[in-house]
Amino acid sequence: KQEVTQIPAALSVPEGENLVLNCSFTDSAIYNLQWFRQDPGKGLTSLLLIQSSQREQTSGRLNASLDKSSGRSTLYIAASQPGDSATYLCAVAAGAGSYQLTFGKGTKLSVIP
Amino acid sequence: EPEVTQTPSHQVTQMGQEVILRCVPISNHLYFYWYRQILGQKVEFLVSFYNNEISEKSEIFDDQFSVERPDGSNFTLKIRSTKLEDSAMYFCAIRTEETQYFGPGTRLLVL
Numbered sequence: 001k002q003e004v005t006q007i008p009a010a011l012s013v014p015e016g017e018n019l020v021l022n023c024s025f026t027d028s029a030i031y032n033l034q035w036f037r038q039d040p041g042k043g044l045t046s047l048l049l050i051q052s053s054q055r056e057q058t059s060g061r062l063n064a065s066l067d068k069s070s071g072r073s074t075l076y077i078a079a080s081q082p083g084d085s086a087t088y089l090c091a092v093a094a095g096a097g098s099y100q101l102t103f104g105k106g107t108k109l110s111v112i113p
Numbered sequence: 114e115p116e117v118t119q120t121p122s123h124q125v126t127q128m129g130q131e132v133i134l135r136c137v138p139i140s141n142h143l144y145f146y147w148y149r150q151i152l153g154q155k156v157e158f159l160v161s162f163y164n165n166e167i168s169e170k171s172e173i174f175d176d177q178f179s180v181e182r183p184d185g186s187n188f189t190l191k192i193r194s195t196k197l198e199d200s201a202m203y204f205c206a207i208r209t210e211e212t213q214y215f216g217p218g219t220r221l222l223v224l
Contacts, residue, residue, distance in 0.1 A: 004155075032211055043204060044156070044215040046114070051211065089156065099208055100146070100169055103156040 006104035023090030117216035136188040136205030144208035
């Protein structure tokens with residue numbers, strides 16, 4: 001059974017700092033990996049999707065990497081801003097034909113002005 | 114990004130009552146998903162729905178749960194006889210190509 005772990009559970013950084021969020025998964029036979037943002041009491045906003053054949057994806061100040069063989073992904077946020085404060089979730093899709101997502105518990109990020 | 118709305122945003126119900134949660138994608142989609150998030154816990158997969166049929170379901174999705182697309186646009190999740198442990202945020206998602214897009218959720222509280 002796939003297990004997804006995110007470390008740290010919470011992170012507090014001063015505005016402007018670059019930061020890295022970590023995600024690990026136990027079964028490397030994934031189809032893709034998706035990073036989401038969740039604001040308190042709200043839904044999930046898709047940030048980036050990385051296919052299993054890709055190594056990284058970039059969107060603005062966000063860069064996600066994937067090392068499928070070691071079961072790891074990172075989300076790099078450059079020049080953090082207070083508006084980046086949220087919980088960041090990592091989720092993996094099981095395999096071709098099965099797109100159900102298995103989620104980590106998330107990293108709660110606070111960016112201090 | 115595809116837009117997905119869910120109604121109601123909040124629902125309070127008594128244990129044993131039936132509830133219906135609705136998902137309305139703005140444009141036409143074929144792939145639908147329901148997930149739930151118990152307060153403080155991970156988001157968990159419940160069921161996927163394609164071409165008017167369930168394609169996958171988790172062990173959580175027992176006989177108390179059902180899904181349907183009654184009018185070709187709305188996508189509903191029904192819980193027949195709610196239990197206290199059904200209290201959670203329920204998210205609908207649609208998939209386009211590889212990416213899943215989530216609605217804002219329905220917060221269900223069972224008393």
